Amino acid sequence: MSAEPLLEVSDLSVRFDTDEGPLQAVDRVSFTLAPREVLGIVGGSGCGKSVTCMSLVRLLPQTAAVTGSAVFDGVDLLALGPRRLRRVRGREISYIFQEPMTSLNPVFTVGDQIGEVVRRHLGLSRRAARQRAVELLQLVRIPAPERRVDEYPHQLSGGMRQRVMIAMALACDPKVLIADEPTTALDVTIQAGILDLMREIRERLGTAIVLVTHNLGVVADIADRVIVMYAGRKVEEAPAEELFAAPQHPYTVGLLGAIPRPGERQERLEEIPGRVPAAAAPLEHCVFADRCRFADETTRTQVPALRAVRRDHLVACFHPEADRAA
Amino acid sequence: MNDAAPALEVESLVKHFTSGRRIGSGGGTVHAVDDVSFSLRQGEMLGLVGESGSGKTTLANCVVRLHEPTSGSIRLHGRDITHLSRRDLRPLRRDLHMVFQDPYSSLNPRMTAGEIVGEPLRLHRLAGRKVRTGRVAEIFERVGLGPEHRFRYPHELSGGQRQRVGLARSLILNPSVLVADEPVSALDVSVQASILNLLRDLQRDMGFSCLFITHDLATVEFLCDRIAVMYLGKLVEVASRDEIFRDPEHPYTQALLSAALVPDPAEQRQRRRVVLEGDPPSPLDPPSGCRFRTRCPLHDLSAPDSDEIEPPLREVSPDHLVACHLSAPGSKTPRIADPPVTTPVTG
Ligand SMILES: Nc1ncnc2c1ncn2[C@@H]1O[C@H](COP(=O)(O)OP(=O)(O)OP(=O)(O)O)[C@@H](O)[C@H]1O
Ligand SMILES: Nc1ncnc2c1ncn2[C@@H]1O[C@H](COP(=O)(O)OP(=O)(O)OP(=O)(O)O)[C@@H](O)[C@H]1O
Ligand code: SF4
Ligand SMILES: [Mg+2]
Ligand SMILES: [Mg+2]
Numbered sequence: 095m096s097a098e099p100l101l102e103v104s105d106l107s108v109r110f111d112t113d114e115g116p117l118q119a120v121d122r123v124s125f126t127l128a129p130r131e132v133l134g135i136v137g138g139s140g141c142g143k144s145v146t147c148m149s150l151v152r153l154l155p156q157t158a159a160v161t162g163s164a165v166f167d168g169v170d171l172l173a174l175g176p177r178r179l180r181r182v183r184g185r186e187i188s189y190i191f192q193e194p195m196t197s198l199n200p201v202f203t204v205g206d207q208i209g210e211v212v213r214r215h216l217g218l219s220r221r222a223a224r225q226r227a228v229e230l231l232q233l234v235r236i237p238a239p240e241r242r243v244d245e246y247p248h249q250l251s252g253g254m255r256q257r258v259m260i261a262m263a264l265a266c267d268p269k270v271l272i273a274d275e276p277t278t279a280l281d282v283t284i285q286a287g288i289l290d291l292m293r294e295i296r297e298r299l300g301t302a303i304v305l306v307t308h309n310l311g312v313v314a315d316i317a318d319r320v321i322v323m324y325a326g327r328k329v330e331e332a333p334a335e336e337l338f339a340a341p342q343h344p345y346t347v348g349l350l351g352a353i354p355r356p357g358e359r360q361e362r363l364e365e366i367p368g369r370v371p372a373a374a375a376p377l378e379h380c381v382f383a384d385r386c387r388f389a390d391e392t393t394r395t396q397v398p399a400l401r402a403v404r405r406d407h408l409v410a411c412f413h414p415e416a417d418r419a420a
Numbered sequence: 421m422n423d424a425a426p427a428l429e430v431e432s433l434v435k436h437f438t439s440g441r442r443i444g445s446g447g448g449t450v451h452a453v454d455d456v457s458f459s460l461r462q463g464e465m466l467g468l469v470g471e472s473g474s475g476k477t478t479l480a481n482c483v484v485r486l487h488e489p490t491s492g493s494i495r496l497h498g499r500d501i502t503h504l505s506r507r508d509l510r511p512l513r514r515d516l517h518m519v520f521q522d523p524y525s526s527l528n529p530r531m532t533a534g535e536i537v538g539e540p541l542r543l544h545r546l547a548g549r550k551v552r553t554g555r556v557a558e559i560f561e562r563v564g565l566g567p568e569h570r571f572r573y574p575h576e577l578s579g580g581q582r583q584r585v586g587l588a589r590s591l592i593l594n595p596s597v598l599v600a601d602e603p604v605s606a607l608d609v610s611v612q613a614s615i616l617n618l619l620r621d622l623q624r625d626m627g628f629s630c631l632f633i634t635h636d637l638a639t640v641e642f643l644c645d646r647i648a649v650m651y652l653g654k655l656v657e658v659a660s661r662d663e664i665f666r667d668p669e670h671p672y673t674q675a676l677l678s679a680a681l682v683p684d685p686a687e688q689r690q691r692r693r694v695v696l697e698g699d700p701p702s703p704l705d706p707p708s709g710c711r712f713r714t715r716c717p718l719h720d721l722s723a724p725d726s727d728e729i730e731p732p733l734r735e736v737s738p739d740h741l742v743a744c745h746l747s748a749p750g751s752k753t754p755r756i757a758d759p760p761v762t763t764p765v766t767g
Pocket of ligand 1: 110111112117119137138139140141142143144145146155157192308
């Protein structure tokens with residue numbers, strides 16, 4: 095994946111102004127996305143996955159202060175005026191939200207909702223829009239699309255609703271699809287179908303996908319590269335196979351140890367003691383220090399910079415696995 | 421209590437809901453649980469898995485008598501509790517407890533964690549205030565909650581802490597049977613790990629029997645001795661954990677296991693998986709014959725039998741029950757997928 099990046103995010107930070115004071119949700123996160131690439135973003139609840147992605151398409155509320163840059167196709171998304179932003183959003187970069195039920199409007203048919211997107215962005219006529227909606231439903235493998243196009247969201251199963259969301263996101267042939275927990279609410283057999291669909295979309299349409307999930311199995315299935323986030327920071331980044339084979343950050347190691355592994359007879363699952371810190375401002379030490387068994391004076395007083403332990407494998411830790419093995 | 425009897429015996433249990441008319445649905449009968457029989461042995465962890473909507477929660481609710489079963493029977497330590505009145509049921513509630521899926525909505529927001537956990541003792545008039553406080557402190561420690569948590573309200577606790585409160589409440593009466601409906605599904609992996617470890621430790625120490633419901637196969641594999649698989653209101657397979665994971669028989673079980681994701685790209689990307697075509701049929705109008713036939717990759721091999729005759733759940737090898745026309749003692753269903761396995765990490 096050494097192609098020119100499609101999207102280049104640098105030093106992205108997000109701070110919320112809340113009733114209880116400021117909250118640093120994302121802290122100096124950088125990453126790139128190559129064409130046709132599936133980039134997984136994983137991490138525990140509240141680590142900043144959704145906020146990171148929403149900030150890219152400027153979907154955060156006014157209370158969010160966003161800094162850094164996100165260059166897409168030569169322009170900084172974070173500095174775009176409202177008109178150009180609208181053109182990019184939905185057309186070049188599409189977003190699938192974490193809760194599918196709340197993102198579909200219950201009073202309009204599936205066809206109306208997909209149609210509305212293509213009419214707005216592509217200026218299609220009512221008739222052409224409906225035709226396109228049927229094609230899209232077919233693309234996401236919904237059986238009997240001509241019939242389904244006139245149905246309402248509540249008439250569809252959870253898996254089908256998620257397919258409709260994907261169809262809607264693909265309506266304008268976006269270059270980037272950001273999917274936030276697209277399979278979390280679904281059961282395993284339906285999830286497998288959605289993952290196959292995303293793979294197929296990447297192959298056929300060449301769409302690059304940012305996939306947010308807390309499920310490491312999903313990442314193992316489909317991601318080319320993975321970013322691990324913890325408390326607003328990117329703590330590790332690696333090609334998927336390498337991340338699982340040779341995790342470097344103690345948090346990543348802990349996360350992998352915490353999931354039951356099929357086919358093994360484990361006596362105990364690994365626990366990560368302690369809690370995620372909530373910070374009002376960027377922490378000036380390692381975010382994982384108070385839960386880490388390798389923490390020391392350095393860890394508690396300095397921010398570990400991201401460094402490459404191998405080509406394409408970055409870790410923000412003073413004591414990565416690689417050092418211990420040596 | 422009859423010591424020789426299984427902790428729980430469910431026989432030919434049926435639960436139908438009569439649904440009212442709603443937009444797009446004509447009303448009718450929801451066949452949520454249809455003729456389900458199984459037993460939970462003493463001290464056993466039995467996992468119940470299956471697709472969303474297959475009837476797992478309904479079954480659990482019938483077992484703890486939150487739902488009135490349409491027909492069939494439930495025996496607790498040999499005693500028939502199917503038709504006991506609320507009053508007669510009351511003393512038995514001490515023996516049979518449920519942990520709910522959603523740790524938030526199942527806890528009373530106006531009570532402190534300590535009051536929530538101590539409430540069963542109070543309701544059953546089992547202990548005075550002082551003894552109660554002592555028991556609560558004990559169980560708090562057992563489930564890994566600090567004494568300071570006793571005075572917190574549910575909204576002041578994290579998801580994992582709330583789930584511990586729910587667990588403490590269920591265990592304070594020392595029940596002999598615990599029914600847990602997706603107790604960890606809403607939690608983060610690292611919190612999940614600590615609750616699963618805890619549940620296993622408590623079960624070993626206290627010796628209760630547990631019906632554990634989940635859609636996560638890796639979790640049941642970690643925790644359970646035996647596994648029951650449900651599809652559209654019916655049990656399709658019941659076997660020991662090792663049997664199910666090594667040698668799943670029913671085509672649905674095979675598909676389910678093949679869809680489980682192995683957290684290891686090297687393994688995961690090589691596996692043969694079957695993606696089930698189409699949507700699950702509506703429980704308002706389940707298919708005739710075999711309920712899985714509309715999505716079964718092996719349907720052709722069992723037709724026309726499977727279109728008309730419902731395959732009974734029968735023992736095909738010792739302690740291994742399967743409901744499929746292609747499975748019988750001495751003849752196995754064809755393998756259609758690879759079960760999930762990771763290569764053990766060495767060192
Ligand atoms: N609108 C908001 N106002 C204030 N704080 C917010 C807002 N949105 C998110 N946050 C906070 O920002 C942090 C990151 O949230 P985010 O939604 O990105 O987490 P996440 O990684 O997506 O978690 P999950 O896996 O639970 O979806 C959290 O602490 C969250 O409470
Ligand atoms: N009170 C009710 N009235 C009508 N139908 C109901 C009722 N409760 C459940 N059902 C239906 O019964 C079927 C079984 O539901 P149940 O909640 O038991 O499934 P489940 O296996 O627990 O699913 P999940 O994995 O999604 O929790 C579903 O079709 C559901 O819609
Ligand atoms: S009876 Fe036939 S349709 Fe039913 S599960 Fe077996 S092979 Fe499939
Ligand atoms: Mg999120
Ligand atoms: Mg349920």
